[in-house]
Amino acid sequence: MYNKELYHIPYHTKDLSSYKFLITGGAGFIGSNIVEYLLRYNAGQVRVLDNLSNGYYSNIEKFIELPNFEFIKGDIRDLETCKKAVEGMDFVSHQAALGSVPRSIVDPITSNETNISGFLNMLTAVKDAPNVKRMVYAASSSTYGDSKELPKVEGVEGKPLSPYAVTKAVNELYADVFSKVYGFHTIGLRYFNVFGPKQNANNPYAAVIPIFCKHFIENTSPTINGDGITSRDFTFVENAVQANIRALLYDKLEKHEVFNMACGDQVSLNEMIEMLKRISNKDINAVYGPERAGDVKHSKASIEKISRELNYYPEFKFEKGLKIVFDWYQNEMLEQIK
Template identity: 35%
Template sequence: MSKVLVTGGAGFIGSNLVDKLVAAGDQVTVVDDLSMGLITNLSKNRQVSFYQKSITNHDFMKKLLLQENFDYIYLLAAVASVADSIARPYETHQINQEANIYILEVIRKYHLRIKKLLFSSSAAIYGSNPELPKNENSTVDPLTPYAIDKFSTERFVIDFGKLYGIPTVAVRFFNVYGPRQNPKSPYSGVLSLISQAILHHSAFTLFGSGEQTRDFVFIEDVVQALLLLTKKSDLKYEVFNVGSGKHVSLLQVIKVYEKISGFKLKTNIRDERQGDIKHSYADITKLLAVGYKPKYSISSGLKLYWESLQN
């Protein structure tokens, strides 16, 4: 049994990870301010301790870290909205960078013996770099406060870890989808928005031709990667893309989803948005080399997602 901290653990990715940790017999502590996460995402289980707190609450975080002596720490809490980071750059910086650095500083200062700390970064750091597929050594071009914070925190986590002997890794998520994705989020994933449109027979707004491609990766594959890089390997001081390694256009996704759901999606077509990236997908060679095996195609993943929405 391990003691595990998951920040942002009531959110989409976090709560799916918590389920797997609980199933493995771990004692899990979740810190989430519920600005995006939902308490209903967490099972009422004695193995889960929940605190509705912001990770920017330094006194609380310090006390928790010193009291619990965690084996594993997953830093998933973030304001994931690019638009939000543009509107409130300093406020989102406090959450997306500052709070994470403070956690590292407590670990360093008090010589906490953790087995692994994982930070969740984003494919947004690649920006408008046209190189495809994106690999971990591709040029980064973070274009927004969100992407800047993700990249700089990623570097901090890796190099701070090296400098002070704290075992750290970082992951760059591509387009994650699946059960518990919050459609009410103003920055919800496009698949979540398509799902809601089909579910409620409402119109979906398609920006541009629909030919833009993305690397959609199912949540179960993402959790597999997180556990592989923390509990199932001794890897440290490295960054990994987490995606499916495949790219699919929005038009293809809509076609597959219509087939699975049996409904025709109503679309409102608008001009493509300025700054939207046309094509993006991950080179996952590095992750495959350490034993990652993505199991879900866009069809099998969407089928499970659609079934979860029916319930």
């Protein structure tokens, strides 16, 4: 039922069986990994809210029969659905969103409706829910926009470069206002290029790592947008789960806080190709295409604040995580053939 490679390290000290958790977007990539962690460590109740437009029932199907798991098919763009979902919950992990810079450029309206209106619905529902102790939400490194400063430090942001980046910046503004006006404090985790098992490689807006892994497994050449020196602070999904668990259970929150969630490192696309050659034992080279609109050239996070405040430490460095996810995609593709 559980991934044998992941979640052997507990990132909590409290007895999770005493608490109830809502994960919005819990059938999606990061959300379903948070669900898996909570269920593995016997959370009292784990409720998932997902409309399955960007998540997959297969990510949570194996949990359906568990007595402490509940699935609600619903949309965060509906306020009443959000209110029903938070009823009786102690903690809310808000992962529901429409990711992808290219998708937001093609369809900014839907990105806005989901990422801003949906987020505001969740903030409102959680603010008014008497039992909820904490809400942690998925923020984004895209908020740093055109800032060229490296590493990226909380509080030093540039201007957004895409509609998606605008939506995630607005999330932080709303959360900060709710903290000041209503005294309801939340934590935003600025994800830096999270990758890992359950990330769909066949989605038209799939991230670069699942696409590259699929190419290597199928013995075809991946396409790099640009010259390949573009670099990212790629972050394995268990690191993201660790940050979410530590943030949800953080007791000393006195205002809205935002933390970088990353490894504090940089890997270029060209370097990733070389690592995949070693991992796969295949001599496959990339082909090169034009730069992608709205992309940042280089990204690297400072993780000083999250390490200091939340005791976060990235247990999985890039190549270790890349090997795990490559093997996972390979096994998934073999299962599909059977």
